[in-house]
Amino acid sequence: MVLEEPKAVAPSPNAAVKPADEKRKGATSAEAKQSTIYIDGQFLPESEAKVSVFDHGLLYGDGIFEGIRFYNGRVFRLEEHLDRLWDSARSICLEIPLSKEEMTEALLETIRRNGLRDGYIRQVVTRGVGNLGLNPMQCRHPSVIIIVATIALYSEEVYRNGLTVVTCATRRMSAAALNPAVKSLNYLNNVMARIEANLAGADEALMLNDAGNVAECTADNVFVIKKGQIFTPPITAGALRGITRSVAFEVAEELGMQVRETDITRHDVFVADECFLTGTAAEVIPVIKADGRVIGTGKPGPITGRIIARFRELTREGDTQIYP
Numbered sequence: 001m002v003l004e005e006p007k008a009v010a011p012s013p014n015a016a017v018k019p020a021d022e023k024r025k026g027a028t029s030a031e032a033k034q035s036t037i038y039i040d041g042q043f044l045p046e047s048e049a050k051v052s053v054f055d056h057g058l059l060y061g062d063g064i065f066e067g068i069r070f071y072n073g074r075v076f077r078l079e080e081h082l083d084r085l086w087d088s089a090r091s092i093c094l095e096i097p098l099s100k101e102e103m104t105e106a107l108l109e110t111i112r113r114n115g116l117r118d119g120y121i122r123q124v125v126t127r128g129v130g131n132l133g134l135n136p137m138q139c140r141h142p143s144v145i146i147i148v149a150t151i152a153l154y155s156e157e158v159y160r161n162g163l164t165v166v167t168c169a170t171r172r173m174s175a176a177a178l179n180p181a182v183k184s185l186n187y188l189n190n191v192m193a194r195i196e197a198n199l200a201g202a203d204e205a206l207m208l209n210d211a212g213n214v215a216e217c218t219a220d221n222v223f224v225i226k227k228g229q230i231f232t233p234p235i236t237a238g239a240l241r242g243i244t245r246s247v248a249f250e251v252a253e254e255l256g257m258q259v260r261e262t263d264i265t266r267h268d269v270f271v272a273d274e275c276f277l278t279g280t281a282a283e284v285i286p287v288i289k290a291d292g293r294v295i296g297t298g299k300p301g302p303i304t305g306r307i308i309a310r311f312r313e314l315t316r317e318g319d320t321q322i323y324p
């Protein structure tokens, strides 16, 4: 079923991640409608969208996910997200029970049923129901879940004024243990780092790898700018091959600059002229302080500003149209 295209919905600037519509205390009648969630071929109201307690996604974090944004009635970089989901699946020997075309249709239809033009999609594939042993051979049917939400991780003020980061003691897990390139449901490494940032009163945590070089933040890639040159850690440093990261590469090139992938230390962050983070949820966001050191002038820098402006333009031209 294809629904009518809705009127533009303004994203709420101060909200954290929340379902498309929530039946919360104090919700207005317009907000009282539940969001619709896709689970294994069914579209269910969120109160009925449930998974088994024997799903290994819950018991062992055995599964994969993607976070995707849509803007202006179009999904942004859908193909790249699907490719990365399929790569994650292949790496952990998980067979996604849909083709990419079927997944795309399920995803678009979930957005349509939630009636949004701007928002965030959480796409999850779990190993499925098994027994209490961790052997994935027990799990015969992986589950596919698609959640549509409105989301704004930070207020517009943070995008204007920048955020603070602290280096955390928790190291980014090494590729030899669990490759950070797999976007798995096992995010405890990142959660531990996030807790450190919270305890330190910072907005984000800078995660180092075992060699002591910067890998990434808890859900964002890191860029520094020095004397007009842009640098970011290579994937081999433990950074996710971020899709927003690749958009930043494209934008930099358009602006006549190249991003150099090279090892970065905390020192490089401290002495940078500018620093910014990229991620689907956070988008492109300036960093103005790291471990108490003021970065550059302490204000979002001019190159970061140009990258954010162009990024925002590009998001309006997303690739996959949601409504006919």
Ligand SMILES: Cc1ncc(COP(=O)(O)O)c(C=O)c1O
Binding pocket: 067, 190, 216, 217, 218, 219, 220, 221, 239, 240, 241, 242, 243, 244, 245, 278, 279, 280, 281
């Ligand atoms: C650990 C980690 N690093 C970086 C990113 C940014 O990647 P993307 O721009 O594809 O969202 C994410 C978010 O998906 C992430 O979870």
